[in-house]
Amino acid sequence: MRKKIKMDSLFVRSLVILLSVLFVILNTAFFFNKYIMNAGSPTFNDKNDKIQSGTVTEKITNVMPTPTPVKKEVLLLIDPGHGGEDLGTYFDNIYEKVLNLDISLKLGKLLENDGFKVLFTRKEDVFVGLKERSDLANEKDATLFLSIHNNNMPDSPNYKGTETLYCPGSSGNGKINGERFAQIVQEELVKRLGTIDNGIIARPNLSVLRRTQMAAVIAEIGYISNYSDRIKLNTEYFRQEAAVALHKAVKRTLDEMNVKKQPDNRWIISG
Numbered sequence: 584m585r586k587k588i589k590m591d592s593l594f595v596r597s598l599v600i601l602l603s604v605l606f607v608i609l610n611t612a613f614f615f616n617k618y619i620m621n622a623g624s625p626t627f628n629d630k631n632d633k634i635q636s637g638t639v640t641e642k643i644t645n646v647m648p649t650p651t652p653v654k655k656e657v658l659l660l661i662d663p664g665h666g667g668e669d670l671g672t673y674f675d676n677i678y679e680k681v682l683n684l685d686i687s688l689k690l691g692k693l694l695e696n697d698g699f700k701v702l703f704t705r706k707e708d709v710f711v712g713l714k715e716r717s718d719l720a721n722e723k724d725a726t727l728f729l730s731i732h733n734n735n736m737p738d739s740p741n742y743k744g745t746e747t748l749y750c751p752g753s754s755g756n757g758k759i760n761g762e763r764f765a766q767i768v769q770e771e772l773v774k775r776l777g778t779i780d781n782g783i784i785a786r787p788n789l790s791v792l793r794r795t796q797m798a799a800v801i802a803e804i805g806y807i808s809n810y811s812d813r814i815k816l817n818t819e820y821f822r823q824e825a826a827v828a829l830h831k832a833v834k835r836t837l838d839e840m841n842v843k844k845q846p847d848n849r850w851i852i853s854g
């Protein structure tokens with residue numbers, strides 16, 4: 584009987600010792616896991632590595648690479664108004680469609696000389712529908728849409744000058760909307776050509792301005808129905824000057840859009 588009690592007490596003591604050893608082992612494992620493992624892996628060498636133990640998730644967040652801003656090459660869409668059977672306005676043998684195309688091609692050459700990617704809705708005397716013009720700009724995701732026209736007011740032949748049309752409320756490409764683009768185009772045209780300043784005009788219902796998803800304007804260079812505007816428009820010199828003014832306007836607008844020329848000569852919108 585006494586011996587049985589002794590055996591029992593020995594068993595209980597062994598059990599307590601065993602449990603104590605297990606407790607120590609578990610504690611050591613916990614400590615190892617919490618501190619030693621964290622300190623050893625992974626290695627964070629960045630300046631944000633001030634946050635201490637238990638914040639591995641925060642550390643990983645801090646060293647995630649920041650997304651690089653989208654960089655997009657500039658594409659300029661030039662739209663010579665009318666063409667083919669659509670003559671636009673005319674006086675004697677002076678046709679709007681011909682003047683528009685000539686100024687547009689001159690402008691395109693100046694922009695291409697700078698290394699810009701330029702696309703035309705037409706480069707010849709062909710008919711192009713209005714929807715086709717805006718569809719092309721949207722499909723190609725053009726940066727700016729510049730339509731070139733000349734005006735007509737046969738009942739008021741004394742009316743003359745330059746105006747630039749835009750669609751109100753158009754969002755455009757972030758920093759620049761149709762209205763701002765129109766202001767710049769109008770300023771540069773009037774400054775260089777010395778024409779009467781008829782200002783910028785909101786035209787919410789014009790197809791190419793309404794449908795295009797980028798900053799878009801129609802530059803009406805002069806009035807074919809007015810004698811002095813018509814005489815000027817009929818000269819190669821004046822049309823070249825109009826192209827130079829539009830070239831300056833496009834460059835100014837792109838500058839406001841933070842467009843920069845890259846070392847590989849591509850024009851990129853950054854940020």
Ligand SMILES: [Zn+2]
Pocket residue numbers: 664665671672679732733
């Ligand atoms: Zn026109």
